[in-house]
Structures are given as C-alpha cells and as structure tokens.
Amino acid sequence: MPNHQEQELRSLLTEQDFGTTTWEYEILENRKMQVRSFVQIDNGVAVLSDLRKNTSYIYAGNFGQNIGISQNGLIIDSAFEDEIFNCIPADDLIERHVLELRYFHFQRANEIRERKNYNTICLIHFQLQNGNTIPVLHRSYYLESLPNGSIWLSLCTYTPYIETPTLTSGQIINNKNGKVVQQKEYQLYDNLLLSPREKEVLTLLAKGHSSKQIADILNISTNTVYRHRQNILSALQVSNTAAAIQVGFRLNII
Secondary structure (H helix, E strand, O other), X not given: OOOHHHHOXXXXXXXXXXXXXXXXHHHHHHHHHHHHHHHHHHOOEEEEEEXXXXXXXXXXXXXXXXXXXXXXXXXXOOOOOHHHHOOOOHHHHHHHXXXXXXXXXXXXXXXXXXXXXXXXXXEEEEEOXXXXXXXXXXXXXXXXXXXXXXXXXXXXXXXXXXXXOXXXXXXXXXXXXXXXXXXXXXXXXXXXXXXXXXXXXXXXXXXXXXXXXXXXXXOOOHHHHHHHHHHHHHHHOOOOHHHHHHHHHHOOOO
C-alpha cells in the first residue's frame, strides 16, 4: 500500500478535467516508443503516466533489476509508480512530492507550448534488494497537455548517480536555456494554496491544538474548524493532518 506521500498528488493529477479526445492514441504510442528508446540508452528506469486513464507504463534497463523491475513495458493500473516509490526513503519521498506539487502549479500557470521546456531535478536514494542504498537522479517532465490545459502525459526518469557537493536537489529547470527557475517564481503558488484562515488553522494544528481548542482560539465553531481542515487536506492533496503539517513546513506555509 502506498504511504501518504505517494497519495498526495493522486487526485490533483488524475481528477483534472480531461474532456473527451479521439486523437490521443497515436501520440501515446509515439511517446511510448520514445521512452522505450531512451531507456535502452540510459539503462535506468522511466515511467510514462497517462493521467487521463490513470495508467502507467514502466520501462527499465538493467538498473531496474536492482529494485525488482525486470519486465520492460510493464503496465500498471495507476498513474503513480508504487513499485518504485516503495524503494525510496520517506524523507526523500516527501521532498519529491513537494517539488512535484510546486511543479504542477507552476506548469499549470504556463502556456501549454512552454511546458515541455521545463523539468524537475531531484536527488533521491533507492534501497536496493541487496540492502545497499544508491543515489538516483530523478527527473519529471510533462510531455503532453490537452487543449483545455489539463496535463495528460507525464514522464519520470530514475538514473543511477554519483553524489557530488555541487548538485542542488529539488529544482525546476528550464531545459531550453539551461537556467534554474528561481524559487520565488514558484513559491508564489505555495502561498496561494491556502486561505489566511486555513494557514492559521494549520499552524495551530502543527502546535498540537485540537479542533475544539482551535475553535476557542479563533472564536469560530468546531464545525468551521472541521471544514477548514478538510479544505487544507484537499488543497495540499494529503490524506491526513500529519501529512498536511509535513507539507506545510516544506512549503513554508507554516
């Protein structure tokens, strides 16, 4: 079962307004062929996710055998690669999620034709079947969007990497000009995720207050606190308060 870090983005990505299309089959097949060819060269692992159908296609080079993925072109009934997420330590998974959350909102604000010019870069670790840990360079791309702006096909790649002091993890890169997107450009969206009152409630939850205590402090009803809590979980795409607090700290909302 996926933990809350993996669950956080599921509804955000898969419950977009996809509408109906009749031309996606050819594009999907072309993208699958491109990803398959990439893996043959890179020898890592790549996951092409069809967010509209909530389906993923996993392609693995020899590196995939280290984490138990030996079938090239494996199809899973989820837009999220749980088989891979289960190999990633919890702290790395949180960092990946927060970066992806920012990336999603950053890309949704971009024009469709500009989205292919950006990707994320994040250094994570894999816990291998033999008990060893290896650093892995993780990248995310949004390859295709629908005419209404919904993101349709995403790509995640995982490549063995040698850790160096010069790599800054957790960034969005403009792969057209090689420049790093400044944090202030996408952290703007962090502050828009919650209303001022929801930020107050989340801050008080982080301090250990109960819903009744929060209601007394803010002079509102307990039902209103419950409603704010549900809105917070929805906005941050998390399944519980503990996860919301973790993400809130990472996004500097708290």
